[in-house]
Amino acid sequence: MTVHQSFQAPSPAPASWMAPQVAAALHDPRPLAFFPAGAEVYAQGETAGDLYQVEFGAVRVYRLLADGRRQISAFHLAGEVFGFEAGDTHHFFAETITACGIRVLRPSTGLGLADVLLPVALQVLVRAQEHLLVLGRQAAVERLAAFLVDMAERQGGHLQVELPMSRTDIGDYLGLTIETVSRVLTRLKQKGVIRLPNLRSVDILKPQALRALAC
């Protein structure tokens, strides 16, 4: 990982989702790294071990096929932890989408740390498994609906959703082409389900209808 800028920040309150013990077990203060948009946090094949907590900004985690097809397995927003690996090398790439502040966690230093990390890892697992249902069995409209509902919930359940990622990213997350993403959003707009005030935000006008589509 290339650290673009790093310093000892005054310990902020742990993100709300994080049990107090997590912060304790991880020995705050932990190094905080700043990344510009589009920077690599780690690459496939690199040595794994550290975990990363997004302080602000957004990150994409993805795999590539030999011919360039890309599958984004997850987006990570402020407060979320990523970087879990089964072996000692990364199977995925992680890149910032926007400028990011990322706190580096060093699990190796903690005793009994797994007790604290297991729930976080399981949360990531459940999310991946829900994503399987979307990719395996849902139509394009349903995928977009599920995506928007998920993003809304992760941003505090508000009806104004910020989308830090491009249409290409959304397509590669949902297993669709950029054109299909665009067309479906247009159709949802025409049906009055959403509004698109600008390219990077969505207003949910009919949450009920969206939820029904997402099943």
Place this chain on the structure above:
Amino acid sequence: MTVHQSFQAPSPAPASWMAPQVAAALHDPRPLAFFPAGAEVYAQGETAGDLYQVEFGAVRVYRLLADGRRQISAFHLAGEVFGFEAGDTHHFFAETITACGIRVLRPSTGLGLADVLLPVALQVLVRAQEHLLVLGRQAAVERLAAFLVDMAERQGGHLQVELPMSRTDIGDYLGLTIETVSRVLTRLKQKGVIRLPNLRSVDILKPQALRALAC
């Protein structure tokens, strides 16, 4: 979970993949339950907590949409552990495919158990994430190839693969219809890549070709 038959078995050697500490931490001997084919191990909404280790047989873990569409998120073969959950209720269904012997693990009794379970959970996570790539970005032939390669590897890397599951199960795992699964297998047979001695087994004749398809 409905236990169909249960008794204290003489402690067998732990499955080869399992670190010795796992068995120790889990306090062998553990209850062994027998299930007939098609039995429910747990259902969505049930209280979670226990883990399950397949002793023999095969299990499918899946979710359902309201209209009956099904996505199988994983098959579990002998030696593998399933039942991980993020909260205290199951988000998935687990059913036996064949008659099964399943060892019930009680994580609540172990101190420092998470250190031992985390690697197992991470293994499940990585498998789910690889599955995302298959469902999101691969064509039908590639999905079948990846599936056959995976099943072969999990059965000791032999070129004779047993498929305990039906074509419907394979379709619901790969996000395809049963007809497409059947057609693709036929095409692979015609190209001499595989042989289909009977409905539940596959001989891999050209492992190189299959691997190339699976990317």
Place this chain on the structure above:
DNA sequence: CGAGATCTTGATCTGACTCAAGAGTCGTGG
């Protein structure tokens, strides 16, 4: 041997992809 379930094969349909062009957005520099 027979009946039901499972699997294969064929014909047709369709949702999403591909290819192509135009519109909007953003950052830069004059």
Place this chain on the structure above:
DNA sequence: CCACGACTCTTGAGTCAGATCAAGATCTCG
């Protein structure tokens, strides 16, 4: 502040992989 250029996004037309619908064939097991 506007003009320019490079992206990114939207929209349209045509195509195609996989779904759906519909028979048959094969397997399983009492």
